[in-house]
Amino acid sequence: MSIQEAQVSRADFDQVMVPNYAPAGFVPVRGLGSRLWDQSGRELIDLSGGIAVNSLGHCHPALVEALTTQANKLWHVSNVFTNEPALRLARKLTDATFADRVFFSNSGAEANEAALKLARRVAHDRFGDDKYEIISALNSFHGRTVFTVNVGGQPKYSEGFGPRPAGISHVKFNDLAAIEAMMSERTCAVILEPIQGESGVLPADQAYLEGVRALCTKYNALLIFDEVQSGMGRSGKLFAHQVYGVIPDVLTTAKSLGGGFPISAMLTTEEYAKHLAVGTHGTTFGGNPLACAVGEAVLDIINTPDVLAGVVEKGEYLRQRLRELGAPHDLFELVRGKGLLVGAVMSPAYKDQAAALMAAAEREGLLVLVAGPNVIRLAPSLVIEKADLDEGLARFERAIASFVAQHAPA
Numbered sequence: 001m002s003i004q005e006a007q008v009s010r011a012d013f014d015q016v017m018v019p020n021y022a023p024a025g026f027v028p029v030r031g032l033g034s035r036l037w038d039q040s041g042r043e044l045i046d047l048s049g050g051i052a053v054n055s056l057g058h059c060h061p062a063l064v065e066a067l068t069t070q071a072n073k074l075w076h077v078s079n080v081f082t083n084e085p086a087l088r089l090a091r092k093l094t095d096a097t098f099a100d101r102v103f104f105s106n107s108g109a110e111a112n113e114a115a116l117k118l119a120r121r122v123a124h125d126r127f128g129d130d131k132y133e134i135i136s137a138l139n140s141f142h143g144r145t146v147f148t149v150n151v152g153g154q155p156k157y158s159e160g161f162g163p164r165p166a167g168i169s170h171v172k173f174n175d176l177a178a179i180e181a182m183m184s185e186r187t188c189a190v191i192l193e194p195i196q197g198e199s200g201v202l203p204a205d206q207a208y209l210e211g212v213r214a215l216c217t218k219y220n221a222l223l224i225f226d227e228v229q230s231g232m233g234r235s236g237k238l239f240a241h242q243v244y245g246v247i248p249d250v251l252t253t254a255k256s257l258g259g260g261f262p263i264s265a266m267l268t269t270e271e272y273a274k275h276l277a278v279g280t281h282g283t284t285f286g287g288n289p290l291a292c293a294v295g296e297a298v299l300d301i302i303n304t305p306d307v308l309a310g311v312v313e314k315g316e317y318l319r320q321r322l323r324e325l326g327a328p329h330d331l332f333e334l335v336r337g338k339g340l341l342v343g344a345v346m347s348p349a350y351k352d353q354a355a356a357l358m359a360a361a362e363r364e365g366l367l368v369l370v371a372g373p374n375v376i377r378l379a380p381s382l383v384i385e386k387a388d389l390d391e392g393l394a395r396f397e398r399a400i401a402s403f404v405a406q407h408a409p410a
């Protein structure tokens, strides 16, 4: 027998953790599929998917198998060597996309950091020192490093951390005229989320993405699609830009790629990849064998017609049911999204009360997310069982009833 494990509880958080998060009042200890259990044994339906990360639910047997098999073989060798899982996953990602080359890292922010550094480097090598401007969208989210938080278009995340990196501008999302007015020969990159995730599950318009693609080509600027949240099957295609048929020069993905194991990737073409020559960029854990073995298992399952068709079908069902649940109370102004990335926008009568509805859901044993103050976000497992989805919706219906009872406008 091992020595007894120390008892810990949610209260410890407030003593030992940096207070940058405000976690829920319970501590999850076990998950299986789309269900979670907390320390007290309470069961919850999980439609939050670890914030669009647990793409195959909790403890999917194929991922457990991939991880444990690799854990008994090789954990880490550094980038002084390459390794088989990384090479296999890179081959599968390039086979499935426009890209020829892959750089692995550990988080979405790092993949974006690599993409932005690549764009600056390409512009520097090909056009000289004056081409360094990056254009991104207002309300976008690209990560929390100093560079990516400033590229992101939400000042509340970037203020108060000292001088800002230069050469970054923001324009209104889905406004082609605005970005056209901002672009010039000095622009080295445009970075966009094809579906803005954190700021409310807001899909780009078709004509906008097509127009931005043409502008980037015209100005020799790299088009970077941040698919950290929208990628890996969540939209119903492997990547959301494939829904639009608009091809970027650089693609980043993370969250769902590891199904819960930290991994991210930056993908690009041969033409641009060559600018990150030996020594120009790196990260200790990027391409780690454990992470890549899991990523390969995730990709093998998600990138199949059955699973992707299931995402489309369940996404449509989920949006339809949410509209039906909200209708009697005039709760949602609209329900939007693609595939299983779904946003329900609160109606004016319940403006900015998404967090209160999320709390009501938790009291009914259901995990959902918010995306900003006014949007309920759902990002369930891409292989969620219909029965779990229906049980989650039944709990949400009860949550709506209790929320409306407390918050109904006079």
Ligand SMILES: *Cc1c(COP(=O)(O)O)cnc(C)c1O
Pocket (backbone or CB within 6 Å): 106, 107, 108, 109, 110, 112, 141, 142, 143, 144, 193, 197, 198, 226, 227, 228, 229, 230, 254, 255
């Ligand atoms: C979550 C997210 C990121 C940041 O990913 P981390 O793994 O938290 O660094 C970047 N871009 C988008 C679109 C995201 O949703």
